[in-house]
Amino acid sequence: MSSATGTSTVQQPLNYRGGSRVQPADGGQLEDVFEPATGRVLCKLPCSGEKEVDLAVQSAKAAFKIWSQMSGMERCRVMLEAARIIREQRDEIATMETINNGKSIFEARVDIDISWQCLEYYAGLAGSLAGEHIQLPGGSFGYTRREPLGVCVGIGAWNYPFQIACWKSGPALACGNAMVFKPSPFTPISAVKLAEIFTEAGVPKGLFNVVQGGAATGQFLCHHPDVAKISFTGSVPTGMKIMEMAAKGIKPVTLELGGKSPLIIFSDADLENAVKGALMANFLTQGEVCCNGTRVFVERKILDTFTKEVVKRTQKIKIGDPLLEDTRMGALINRPHLNRVQGFIKQAKEQGAEVLCGGDLYVPDDPKLKNGYYMRPCVLGNCKDDMTCVKEEIFGPVMAILPFDTEEEVVERANATKFGLAGGVFTRDIQKAHRVVAALKAGMCFINNYNISPVELPFGGYKSSGFGRENGRAAIEYYSQLKTVCVEMGDVESVF
Numbered sequence: 001m002s003s004a005t006g007t008s009t010v011q012q013p014l015n016y017r018g019g020s021r022v023q024p025a026d027g028g029q030l031e032d033v034f035e036p037a038t039g040r041v042l043c044k045l046p047c048s049g050e051k052e053v054d055l056a057v058q059s060a061k062a063a064f065k066i067w068s069q070m071s072g073m074e075r076c077r078v079m080l081e082a083a084r085i086i087r088e089q090r091d092e093i094a095t096m097e098t099i100n101n102g103k104s105i106f107e108a109r110v111d112i113d114i115s116w117q118c119l120e121y122y123a124g125l126a127g128s129l130a131g132e133h134i135q136l137p138g139g140s141f142g143y144t145r146r147e148p149l150g151v152c153v154g155i156g157a158w159n160y161p162f163q164i165a166c167w168k169s170g171p172a173l174a175c176g177n178a179m180v181f182k183p184s185p186f187t188p189i190s191a192v193k194l195a196e197i198f199t200e201a202g203v204p205k206g207l208f209n210v211v212q213g214g215a216a217t218g219q220f221l222c223h224h225p226d227v228a229k230i231s232f233t234g235s236v237p238t239g240m241k242i243m244e245m246a247a248k249g250i251k252p253v254t255l256e257l258g259g260k261s262p263l264i265i266f267s268d269a270d271l272e273n274a275v276k277g278a279l280m281a282n283f284l285t286q287g288e289v290c291c292n293g294t295r296v297f298v299e300r301k302i303l304d305t306f307t308k309e310v311v312k313r314t315q316k317i318k319i320g321d322p323l324l325e326d327t328r329m330g331a332l333i334n335r336p337h338l339n340r341v342q343g344f345i346k347q348a349k350e351q352g353a354e355v356l357c358g359g360d361l362y363v364p365d366d367p368k369l370k371n372g373y374y375m376r377p378c379v380l381g382n383c384k385d386d387m388t389c390v391k392e393e394i395f396g397p398v399m400a401i402l403p404f405d406t407e408e409e410v411v412e413r414a415n416a417t418k419f420g421l422a423g424g425v426f427t428r429d430i431q432k433a434h435r436v437v438a439a440l441k442a443g444m445c446f447i448n449n450y451n452i453s454p455v456e457l458p459f460g461g462y463k464s465s466g467f468g469r470e471n472g473r474a475a476i477e478y479y480s481q482l483k484t485v486c487v488e489m490g491d492v493e494s495v496f
């Protein structure tokens with residue numbers, strides 16, 4: 001892949017099975033894959049049908065037999081090697097991610113760092129997976145074994161294509177599972193690179209496979225009788241469908257869904273950090289982040305000062321060619337999504353919100369970028385809790401500012417949502433900080449920062465934002481099952 005905006009095309013097959021890139025056995029419908037920065041077509045993606053999905057699952061099943069018999073330390077060594085290769089090829093992978101997703105190269109490099117750190121972390125845990133030994137009367141005893149599930153399916157979204165593939169395959173492989181991964185059809189490219197890296201690192205051929213396609217391909221995966229688990233990142237409506245399909249096969253699911261998270265700024269906060277935190281909470285990856293703190297509640301005493309500073313910094317964000325070193329905001333994923341975000345802003349205005357900055361389309365001077373999907377990051381003032389822009393996930397660079405007066409009031413308003421993915425608080429008062437996050441009904445809470453992703457910390461939602469956890473030790477629970485073995489050391493005392 002070339003490394004200049006507007007010059008790349010993708011020729012190689014994008015499915016991966018049995019340790020090689022392959023064309024799907026029954027590739028039907030072709031989907032255009034776009035370069036968001038220019039609007040050019042990068043490639044035509046053949047969507048995999050039932051036969052290809054079955055071949056990928058069978059390939060994973062064969063590899064599972066070998067991988068699941070290896071010790072944790074043996075798996076650890078292979079995964080560490082994969083992490084090392086990713087680190088070595090960081091810039092190349094980040095470039096691929098930027099070309100396909102539209103996010104700035106600066107951010108894509110951070111995503112790739114989080115990705116190799118994830119594999120490194122789970123490599124470390126692989127060697128320490130263990131059960132318990134429990135003593136019973138008369139010298140009898142029991143023990144537990146933590147065993148893999150089998151073939152796990154990962155279905156990814158388009159906002160963090162490589163990172164999502166690592167967040168799912170890291171814990172899955174560490175526990176001894178195999179995986180079939182389906183990226184979003186908008187961002188099919190980098191997951192195949194991950195598959196090649198796993199093979200180079202020494203996983204058995206077929207351990208990590210990639211099938212490409214959209215909803216139909218995803219459905220074949222979810223219904224496949226040999227699939228043991230589904231881990232999904234994406235929207236709430238699709239999450240509901242995944243759960244329904246999984247229910248039919250009694251398959252466990254992990255759901256990482258959307259959010260409309262609150263970020264609460266108290267008047268005693270360090271203003272500089274709070275402003276930086278609000279920008280981090282809203283404008284990474286053009287605002288296309290599930291855990292974004294898009295409802296920014298600001299204590300009325302500092303509303304004007306805070307808002308002025310946020311607007312000033314937002315207007316300074318450099319938009320444009322995502323492969324340029326100083327760009328901090330690239331292009332949104334595609335034209336329909338850009339239109340959808342624009343629609344939310346129009347509706348916000350109609351409902352009485354005030355656009356304090358941005359929200360309009362951005363047309364870069366560079367002629368090759370003129371068909372890209374750019375907009376200026378937007379800050380909305382005069383917002384009310386019942387406006388659509390405050391209730392619905394926009395998934396674009398749109399921050400809503402909402403004043404509040406008391407702690408009790410803000411906690412109640414922060415929790416008045418169907419979502420519960422994340423939340424944040426900025427204050428210098430440590431008791432207040434812990435009290436408020438304890439009251440937030442959200443799975444991932446930040447104090448005096450926002451949207452950082454240490455892989456050591458579990459990540460996942462409450463309420464409609466899903467369940468199950470990625471990252472941290474917690475994810476092991478969701479990619480393994482516990483076997484109990486009861487051992488009799490005496491004679492059988494029969495009832496009969």
Ligand SMILES: NC(=O)C1=CN([C@@H]2O[C@H](COP(=O)(O)OP(=O)(O)OC[C@H]3O[C@@H](n4cnc5c(N)ncnc54)[C@H](O)[C@@H]3O)[C@@H](O)[C@H]2O)C=CC1
Pocket residue numbers: 155156157158159182183184185213214215216217218219222233234235236238239241242256257258259289290393394395
């Ligand atoms: N929680 C998160 O990180 C994300 C949330 N979203 C939210 O979802 C909205 C739409 O984005 P999409 O990518 O269209 O999300 P989506 O939920 O439609 O798609 C996510 C993944 O699920 C697959 N999929 C779609 N329908 C399926 C089905 N019936 N069975 C199996 N797999 C299926 C897609 O091909 C893709 O790989 C965004 O605007 C945003 O609100 C999107 C991306 C990430």
Ligand SMILES: C[N+](C)(C)CCCC(=O)O
Pocket residue numbers: 159160164233284288289290291451452453
């Ligand atoms: C990396 N981070 C925390 C900014 C976002 C990760 C969650 C997502 O997939 O949207």
